[in-house]
Amino acid sequence: MFVLKIAPLVAIPKNQSQILTYIFKTTLPIGSLIEVPLRNRKVPAIVLGSESLRKAKLELKKQSDFSVKPISRVIFDKPLLNPLQIKTAFWLSDFYAAPLGLVLRHVLPPFWSIKRYQQSAQTPLIKAPSRETQVIPTLNFKNHYKNYQKEIRKHLKNKKQVLLLVPETSYFDYFLAPYAEFNPIIVHSGLKNKDYAKIWSKIQDNAPQLIIGTRNALFLPFNSLGLIIIDDLPHEMYQSDSTPRYQAPTLAQYLAQIYRADCIANASFPSVALFHRQKADWFVPNLDKKIKIIDMVREFGASFSILSREIQDLLLKNVQIGAQTILFVPRKGYAPSLVCQKCGQAKKCPHCQASLVVHQNDLQKDLRCHHCQYQDKIPRLCDNCGRYELKPRGIGARRVNEAILQLFKHRTESAPSIFVLNRDSATSAEGRAIVATFNKTPGAILIASPIIFSYKYLLEGLDIGILNADALTPFIDFKTELRVAQAIYNLALMAKRLVVQAFNPQHPAITAIATNNSDIFLREELTLRKNFGYPPFVHLTRLILHHPNKAKGQIEAQVIYQKLNRIITTGGFKIKLYPPVPGSIAQERGQYLWEILLKIPLPRPGYVSPEQIRERNQILRYLPSRGWQIKL
Structure with a gap:
């Protein structure tokens, strides 16, 4: 008889042991899959160790408050995970304070429970020591792929595997063509089990390969990983929204350590922590274009349009000459809130203490909550004071669309083609189609939300207007100033000419980017974080x-x-x-x-x-x- 140390693939509270003990007639390899009785049900579990009952008797006597049960059955008697994958699961569980069973379930391939796809894991080959993560700035987006070509070619020549980590599938379109010579393997969560199983098997071969994948590619069974490239380091989509709630770049750097692989990361505009770590040899490249800042307080004194005169002239001129224009709108819907002009009360969601967003279809306006999907009609009276003076406040994508049509309503030119790009209106495939059609349409206007940063490599050299830069971040926290600076800097890199509308044109992030004083801005942010006790301190x-x-x-x-x-x-x-x-x-x-x-x-x-x-x-x-x- 043998004693097995196992981790059930279910959530066990952190105040209880994450590793349980069972017995079985034979030993089983670490990483094999079994089924065990747990309370009143049977659950799958991963074997983490085993020893003979004779050796384990002393420890079992100390744990006399419970009886050791036999396992129910063996599901797969070979390791599904290699030793480094299991080590990664333990690290994720500790660092992110997540139940070990749920982490192991996340590390397993999506086909782990399907018998015909199960395959034995191989032990990785680890030889050379790794270097510290090298971070490189982005000078332009058009030729950005060239930053990695030399290192990719070198590691493939040395018979190593290379992982290029990207935030979203929209990045595949940019990298696939220039890297076609490397015959890359594409990995993302949308793959079918059959295709994922083939890739899983292929990754275990000791062959040089380039893998381009989103964050779930970090859990592949690498055999000879030599290089990890983290593209667009600060991107928000690297954050996992399910347990364990990990940051993909942090996990990627940990994998580089345990696989002893090199690691390269790219950031157009660094985080404060990255700037502090790299400040000896980091620089934020100066922008070679002038940024025009429009004070919307003064603009509203002369016009009631949400489009400044500068933006209006830009649109009219570009439509006339057949040039495309991008209008960046941070918020979705018609307007971010419905506000009483008398008492200032905003209409709130009854289930969330958040303002209801005004949406408009072809027939009427309605109110929607972007947190719980609650919907309601536009009320006639204010709930607080009973007045009739309820009006949409703020700028949303639909309101911008309306303003553009109004601008061209009485002109001889026909209204331009208007495209809308946001997460509500476009999946990744639809988003790529929208961007491709926009690029081919003369005089077209693209109204884009922050999802545009996932397509920044495909959109470059255009005139861009930022409407209501003050609303670039929906929440106020210690990262707010940095997010504003990163957004404006990325849009400036994409743009041939950038016009920024703001009600607070003296906002420190706006002025820092416009005057090429990004380093000063980041140093000031570091000082503030040190004084008030925030990361990286x-x-x-x-x-x-x-x-x-x-x-x-x-x-x-x-x-x-x-x-x-x-x-x-x-x-x-x-x-x-x-x-x-x-x-x-x-x-x-x-x-x-x-x-x-x-x-x-x-x-x-x-x-x-x-x-x-x-x-x-x-x-x-x-x-x-x-x-x-x-x-x-």
Whole structure:
């Protein structure tokens, strides 16, 4: 008989052991798949170790409070995961404070439960030591692929595998043509199980290969990984929205360490943490174009149009000569809110404490919540004061469309072709089709939301107008200024000419990009973060409670805060805990949100040690699993 250490592929609360013990008549390899009884059901599990019952008897006697059960059955008696994939799962579970079983389920291929596709994992070949991550700035988007060609060719020549990590499938169109000579393998979550299984098998071959993939490509069974390239490092789509809520670039750099692979990352405009780490040899390239900033407070004094006179002249001229124009609109819908002109009250969602967005179809306007999908008609009266003076406030894509049609309504030129690009109107395939058609249509106008950054390599050398730059970020936090700067800088790199409309033209991020003072802006951001205790000088963990009752939620959050604070004090942990406050959105989908902030000071900025993570996780063991969410 043998004792097996296993991890069930289900969520086990962090305050309970993530690795359980079972017995079986023979030994099983690490990474094999079995089924075990757990409470009143049978669940799949991954084997993490085994030893003979004779050797394990002493340990089992110490754990006399429970009986060791036999496993139910063996599903696959060969390893589905290689040792480094299992090591990655343990790291993800620790770093992101996520249940090990759910992490292993995430690391497994999507076809893991389908018998005909199951295949044995091979042990990776690891030889050469790796170098530190090299970060390179973007000078232009058109020839951006050339930044990687030399390194790709070198590692393929040395019989190594190369992973080019991209945020979204829309990037494939840009890289596939110039890298056709390398015969790249494409990996994304939309692959069928049959195709994914073929790729999984091919990756295990000890052959030089270029893999271009989104974040799920990080879990492939690499055999001889030599280089990881992280394209467009700051992109928001690298953030996973399911457990474990990991950042793909962070995981990619960890994989480079354990596989001893080289790592190259690209960023057109760096994060504050990246700037601090690379500031000795980092520079933000100066823009070789003038950025025109329009003060919309003055504009509204002369005109009531949401389009400034500069933008109007630009559109009229480009349509006349057949040149395309992009209008960047940060918000979707017709207008971000419906506001009473008398009392200033915005119409809120009854299930979320967020403003309802005004949408308009061909027949009428309505209100929609972008958090819970609630919909309602436009009310006649203000809920607060009972007046009739309700008006849309702010600029959305549909309102811009209306303003463009109004601009050309009484002119001799016919109205231009108008395309809209946002996540509501376009999947990745539809988005690529919209961009391709726009590029071929003379005088066309593209109204684009922030999704445009996923197509920036396919759109370059055009006139771009930013409408309402003040609304570039929907939430206010310590990263707000940086996000504004990154958005404007990326649009400036794409543009032949850039016009920025803003109600606050002296916004530090806007003026920094317009005057080519990005380095000064980043140094000031570093100083502010150091003074107020934000990354990269601390490691942040957010503990978020979702509760259906506001008062009871506040009480529970306060009780947990006091409990955790007592543990920190008695344990002598160097961790700062902040009292609970309402979430950035106080209510969402009928649940009230309360947040507790946990800060770990970092002696070496940007680096949190394994010991500090272990200390944090000791504290988080006392966090209830029900209703609480952990975010980094």
